[in-house]
Amino acid sequence: MPRWEVPYESPDRTLIRYVFALLFSIGVLAPLCALTFSDKQSWVTWVVGPLLVATTITLVWRIVLVGVWIGDRGVKISMIVRTRVVPWPELDRVWLAPATGFDALALWISVRNGPDIETAIWRANSPAVHRNRAKLEQPELSALMERLRAEAQRHSS
Numbered sequence: 001m002p003r004w005e006v007p008y009e010s011p012d013r014t015l016i017r018y019v020f021a022l023l024f025s026i027g028v029l030a031p032l033c034a035l036t037f038s039d040k041q042s043w044v045t046w047v048v049g050p051l052l053v054a055t056t057i058t059l060v061w062r063i064v065l066v067g068v069w070i071g072d073r074g075v076k077i078s079m080i081v082r083t084r085v086v087p088w089p090e091l092d093r094v095w096l097a098p099a100t101g102f103d104a105l106a107l108w109i110s111v112r113n114g115p116d117i118e119t120a121i122w123r124a125n126s127p128a129v130h131r132n133r134a135k136l137e138q139p140e141l142s143a144l145m146e147r148l149r150a151e152a153q154r155h156s157s
Contacts, residue, residue: 053150
């Protein structure tokens with residue numbers, strides 16, 4: 001199994017996000033457990049209840065995993081709906097451009113064969129507000145961009 005790391009945050013912060021998501025996931029199971037001991041049980045309860053719990057847990061983990069991850073295989077860009085892995089040799093360029101639909105600058109990744117990919121990394125101090133974006137100060141953002149470029153160069157040789 002490949003190892004992925006978030007290059008712009010400490011491992012402790014990543015672990016804290018996982019712990020909170022795990023606690024929330026366990027907490028979401030409490031109503032389902034309560035259903036098993038209730039007197040009012042119908043087939044709707046047993047179908048809709050687990051579906052709602054599964055959907056909620058999936059959504060929580062998708063939100064927690066949003067970001068840019070790097071590993072030996074390449075760059076993994078995770079958004080709520082879609083995750084895409086760009087192998088290092090396919091990474092063409094890393095750049096800043098306006099975020100789609102927001103007044104902010106986002107980190108974009110260009111691939112050799114395919115469309116450009118917008119990431120969930122924004123430059124800090126933008127007037128736009130979005131809770132599910134990592135906002136980095138310019139020095140951190142520049143360091144991330146340089147690291148991505150260096151990794152792409154190292155793996156393409």
